[in-house]
Amino acid sequence: MSKRSDPGPQAAPQAGDQQPGVLGRLAGGFRDAGLSALVAAGLFVPMVGLVTNMGPDGLRLRFRIGGALVVVALVFVGRLVMLSWRARPRSEAVRDNRALAERLKRAGRYIAPALLVSAALLPFTDSRYYVDLGTLVLTYVMLGWGLNIVVGLAGLLDLGYVAFYAVGAYSYALIAQTFGLGFWVCLPLAGLLAACWGVMLGFPVLRLRGDYLAIVTLAFGEIIRVVITNWVSLTNGPNGITDIPRPTLFGLTFSMEGGPGTFAGFFGIEPTTTQRVIFLYYVIFGLALLTNWVTLRLRRLPQGRAWEALREDEVACRSLGINVTTTKLTAFATGALFGGFAGAFFATRQAFISPESFTFIESATVLAIVVLGGLGSQLGVALAALIMVGGLELLRGLLSWLGDQMHNPVFLGIASELPLYRMLIFGLALVVMMVLRPRGLVSGRTPSVSLGEPHEIAAELVAQGRGA
Amino acid sequence: MAYALQQLINGITLGMIYGLIAVGYTMVYGIIGMINFAHGDVFMVGAFLSLISLLGLGALGITWVPLALSITLLFAAAIAALYGWTIERVAYRPLRGSFRLAPLISAIGMSITLQNFVQVSQGARVKPMPALLPGGLTIWDAEGFAVQLSWMQIAIVVTTLSVLAIFTWLVTKTPLGRSMRACEQDLKMAGLLGIDTDQTISLTFVIGAALAAVAGLMFLLYYGVIDFYIGFIAGIKAFTAAVLGGIGSLPGAVLGGLLIGLIEVFWSAYFSVEYKDVAAFSILAVALIFLPTGILGRADVEKV
Numbered sequence: 001m002s003k004r005s006d007p008g009p010q011a012a013p014q015a016g017d018q019q020p021g022v023l024g025r026l027a028g029g030f031r032d033a034g035l036s037a038l039v040a041a042g043l044f045v046p047m048v049g050l051v052t053n054m055g056p057d058g059l060r061l062r063f064r065i066g067g068a069l070v071v072v073a074l075v076f077v078g079r080l081v082m083l084s085w086r087a088r089p090r091s092e093a094v095r096d097n098r099a100l101a102e103r104l105k106r107a108g109r110y111i112a113p114a115l116l117v118s119a120a121l122l123p124f125t126d127s128r129y130y131v132d133l134g135t136l137v138l139t140y141v142m143l144g145w146g147l148n149i150v151v152g153l154a155g156l157l158d159l160g161y162v163a164f165y166a167v168g169a170y171s172y173a174l175i176a177q178t179f180g181l182g183f184w185v186c187l188p189l190a191g192l193l194a195a196c197w198g199v200m201l202g203f204p205v206l207r208l209r210g211d212y213l214a215i216v217t218l219a220f221g222e223i224i225r226v227v228i229t230n231w232v233s234l235t236n237g238p239n240g241i242t243d244i245p246r247p248t249l250f251g252l253t254f255s256m257e258g259g260p261g262t263f264a265g266f267f268g269i270e271p272t273t274t275q276r277v278i279f280l281y282y283v284i285f286g287l288a289l290l291t292n293w294v295t296l297r298l299r300r301l302p303q304g305r306a307w308e309a310l311r312e313d314e315v316a317c318r319s320l321g322i323n324v325t326t327t328k329l330t331a332f333a334t335g336a337l338f339g340g341f342a343g344a345f346f347a348t349r350q351a352f353i354s355p356e357s358f359t360f361i362e363s364a365t366v367l368a369i370v371v372l373g374g375l376g377s378q379l380g381v382a383l384a385a386l387i388m389v390g391g392l393e394l395l396r397g398l399l400s401w402l403g404d405q406m407h408n409p410v411f412l413g414i415a416s417e418l419p420l421y422r423m424l425i426f427g428l429a430l431v432v433m434m435v436l437r438p439r440g441l442v443s444g445r446t447p448s449v450s451l452g453e454p455h456e457i458a459a460e461l462v463a464q465g466r467g468a
Numbered sequence: 469m470a471y472a473l474q475q476l477i478n479g480i481t482l483g484m485i486y487g488l489i490a491v492g493y494t495m496v497y498g499i500i501g502m503i504n505f506a507h508g509d510v511f512m513v514g515a516f517l518s519l520i521s522l523l524g525l526g527a528l529g530i531t532w533v534p535l536a537l538s539i540t541l542l543f544a545a546a547i548a549a550l551y552g553w554t555i556e557r558v559a560y561r562p563l564r565g566s567f568r569l570a571p572l573i574s575a576i577g578m579s580i581t582l583q584n585f586v587q588v589s590q591g592a593r594v595k596p597m598p599a600l601l602p603g604g605l606t607i608w609d610a611e612g613f614a615v616q617l618s619w620m621q622i623a624i625v626v627t628t629l630s631v632l633a634i635f636t637w638l639v640t641k642t643p644l645g646r647s648m649r650a651c652e653q654d655l656k657m658a659g660l661l662g663i664d665t666d667q668t669i670s671l672t673f674v675i676g677a678a679l680a681a682v683a684g685l686m687f688l689l690y691y692g693v694i695d696f697y698i699g700f701i702a703g704i705k706a707f708t709a710a711v712l713g714g715i716g717s718l719p720g721a722v723l724g725g726l727l728i729g730l731i732e733v734f735w736s737a738y739f740s741v742e743y744k745d746v747a748a749f750s751i752l753a754v755a756l757i758f759l760p761t762g763i764l765g766r767a768d769v770e771k772v
Contacts, residue, residue: 042550046543047513048589050520059595061523067589157569204757211503212756214572215707219749222704230742360700364576371573424584430577435562438570 025087033079040075044068112379115386119285123278131274133393135281135349139342140389142288144369144381146338149295151367152376153304154331155311156206157214160221161366163201164194164336166228166358168343173241173353174234183247187344194340195333202332206325221363229355240354244347249279280349287345291338292378298334307331361423365389368430374439388429392422470610475737476730481621481690483729484628488683489706490713490721491635492676498652498716499672500564505575507680508703509582510551514681515694516586517544519595522688533600537685541627544685545678551582552677556670579700586696594695597688624686631682632722635675639718648672652716701745705732708752714765723763 049068052059122134143165150158171190175181181189205216228235235241246254252263254276263275298304306327310317318324347353369388373380396418403412418425489511496504521540530536559574604618639645647668650658659665687702688694705728713724728748735747755762 039550039554042547043554046517046520046547047586050524052516052519052523052590052595054593058598059519059523061520061527157572205753208756208760211501211568211572212711212760215503215704215711216753216756219704219708219752222701223746223749226743226746361580364580368573368577371569375569421584421588423580424588427577427580427582427584431559431574431581434570434574434577435559438563438566 029080029083029087032083033076036079037072037076040072041068044071108379111383115379115382123281126274128274128277131277131281133390135277135284137385137390138281138284138288139346140366140369140385141382142284142291142342142345143339143366144373144385145288145291145295145378146335146342147366147370148373148376148378148381149298149307149338150331150335151370152381153295153299153311154307154328156328156331157211158217158332158335159214159360159363159367160201160217160219160224161335161339162358162360162363163217163221163224164198164339165343165346165362166224166355167194167197167336168340169347169353169358170228170235170241170343171340172344172347173244176245177241177243183245183344183348187341190344191337191340194343195337198333198336198339199329202329206328206332218360218363221358221360225355225358228358235355238355240352240356241347242352244351244353246276246351247280247283247348254279280345284345284349287341291341294334294338295378303327303330364430365426372433372437388426392418392425470608470613470615471737473608474613474615475733477615477617477621479730479733480726481624481729482733483709483726484625485683485686485690485725486702486706486709486728487722487725488628488631488679488686489702490709490725491632491718492680493707494710494713494715494718494721495648495672495676497710499648499655499669500560500571502560502571503575503707504560504673504676505572505703506555506559506578506582507676508699508701508706509579509586510548510555510677510699511680511684511687511702511706512694512696512699513551513582513586514544514548514677514684515688515698516590516595516684516696517547517681518685518688519597519694522597522600537600537623537627541682541685544681548681548684549674549678552673552680553670555677556673561666561669579703583696583699590696592696594693596693599692600689620689624690627682628686631679635679636718638675644668644671704752705745705748708748708755710762711752712755712759712762714762716766717762717764720762720764 045065045068048071049063049065051062051064053062119134119138123131125131143161147158147161150156150161168190171193172183172186175186175189176183201217201220205213205220208216229238231237248254249263252266254263263279299308306317306322307330309320309322310324310327310331314324317327346357350357365388369384370381372388373382373384396415399415399418400412402408403410403415489507492507492510493504496502496507518540521543522536525531525536525539530539555578559578560571563570563574599620601619601623604616604621606614607617608615639648647658647663648671650661650663651665651668651672655665658668684694687698706725709724709728710721711724712727713720713722728751731751732744732748736744739747
């Protein structure tokens with residue numbers, strides 16, 4: 001394909017005489033899309049058009065050329081749409097973006113309270129499905145806010161955050177089962193243990209530069225998973241731990257018997273399964289808010305300012321007498337603490353944990369939420385978690401609802417197949433979002449401390465995660 | 469002794485495969501300073517392409533092993549190169565000059581995409597393949613332990629060495645190699661001096677992906693079984709190899725690959741198979757902490 005240099009937004013289109021005519025541009029567009037389709041054919045005909053199937057006498061090939069052709073056609077059409085979108089007059093596009101940014105900024109003031117209120121009121125919809133989905137989203141919001149301390153504030157790229165999540169979950173499960181302690185006693189213990197691991201892992205690796213730090217944390221995440229899988233005598237290996245105790249509300253359990261000492265028995269109401277689900281929802285809601293509150297308070301403390309200073313310029317930090325190692329370690333430990341809390345909650349909610357829940361994909365998801373949210377923005381992280389975790393689920397719900405309403409089998413078919421393509425869509429979405437909005441959804445930043453009136457600064461001016 | 473010799477042979481074979489993948493990491497890191505996280509998955513795609521090609525050739529009746537292997541090698545390398553080119557074009561080029569995390573996240577997204585693309589298109593189950601070249605040489609028979617050198621291992625080492633020889637010639641003797649080395653030293657200056665840096669970077673990805681596909685074919689031949697997840701672990705190990713050898717250094721990548729292969733095999737043989745990945749990852753951490761420039765790497769000076 002020929003080199004195509006995209007004109008930046010400031011490069012206004014030249015006067016008409018240098019532009020090729022509409023027909024010429026159309027032909028060029030078709031040629032370009034055709035080339036893309038050709039590349040796509042090279043990519044997808046062998047991988048989609050030929051399937052390796054297990055036959056009675058070993059593997060054999062099966063043809064699925066139709067599927068490959070569909071993908072190639074999709075690429076062709078997609079490229080055409082993309083080109084025509086790019087070809088619209090530039091100045092108009094810029095004005096569009098500015099107006100949109102302005103509107104978003106004004107809306108931003110109302111989004112946070114609106115989200116908070118709707119999150120608090122969600123259980124009153126009385127739909128088990130939405131409460132479960134909300135619990136999942138809030139878990140990721142909490143993880144995102146926890147990781148945000150490490151990546152967004154201190155600028156340390158951590159690809160192994162799931163390790164602390166796993167440590168929290170396993171600490172809770174093992175302590176609760178071995179010593180018979182309740183959720184509320186174990187929760188701080190799980191958090192503290194995760195924080196200890198954060199310090200232990202952080203201590204040797206924090207001298208590393210950004211990318212290297214990322215890979216080593218990734219390796220640590222994998223090590224923890226491999227150890228959990230293989231240390232069968234402690235963790236029961238790949239089979240996982242079952243019958244993890246459920247949380248209680250001031251000693252009241254949520255069992256279905258409904259006798260005295262249960263939630264339903266104490267309040268004299270009919271015991272239902274949704275009571276526990278709603279209780280769990282409010283537990284994670286509270287934990288997430290705690291994370292947010294602590295982060296916001298920490299940003300005003302010297303420690304939090306040291307984190308942000310570290311992110312901006314490590315050398316300057318060092319020359320100003322900030323102890324870089326301690327600063328990094330506290331960020332790592334604080335992030336790990338909240339990861340541990342979230343892990344303990346995960347264990348008590350599922351009542352079952354196994355190493356499969358703590359794969360690299362989880363780390364990647366949480367990191368994606370933080371980055372998509374715009375590194376360091378609390379509201380952005382919440383929005384990103386809502387979009388990444390809830391978005392696909394909502395899309396599926398919408399499609400099946402549409403299909404039901406219109407008796408349309410196509411929508412229903414797509415809706416039932418969506419879970420299969422969940423991670424594929426997730427990966428593609430990561431790439432597309434990075435290409436379109438590398439700075440995340442909320443890409444402005446108000447400084448924590450300033451002389452006089454604080455001004456919003458563009459994220460482009462904030463050095464990110466050089467971490468040195 | 470005989471047992472150790474056998475492990476040495478196995479380790480070198482495995483190390484060759486890691487070395488081939490590591491070259492791709494180290495080239496890309498050298499030129500644009502990013503960790504191409506999807507590289508391990510390109511290797512996995514290469515393994516699948518090899519499997520498809522071998523099955524297709526078998527169905528067509530081409531069963532003479534050297535011919536089938538050569539066709540498969542070329543086919544897998546060509547298509548994987550196309551994958552490498554497309555990935556760079558779609559996921560990395562628009563982000564060049566963006567903030568540092570963006571390409572890494574995009575690469576992680578690409579890695580997840582490739583894994584799940586293969587899972588969806590080819591199925592999640594493992595794909596076993598009968599050995600193409602059974603048998604081998606017994607080179608030493610001592611105390612009831614026969615040291616085996618299988619034909620497959622010979623084929624792997626010979627192929628890898630010849631591919632690496634071609635690659636070394638490409639980098640050291642051709643105009644393309646010269647522009648690659650120039651870009652590695654100073655991308656901006658190379659651009660000012662008239663080198664088409666975009667094209668050079670593209671070609672770096674193409675070459676890296678082709679080498680990864682060769683590694684994929686070797687992996688398929690050696691283990692005889694692949695699935696969509698092999699790229700992740702192999703990718704991290706190959707990256708460890710690149711770091712250990714000194715990132716940016718091509719001979720270092722091969723050396724690091726050999727070391728990682730040997731360590732993994734000896735660890736499995738003498739300690740425990742379950743924790744072989746832990747051993748490899750710990751080496752990564754230890755290497756980065758105590759030997760951050762690697763064995764053959766240059767120390768980079770931090771400028772303020």
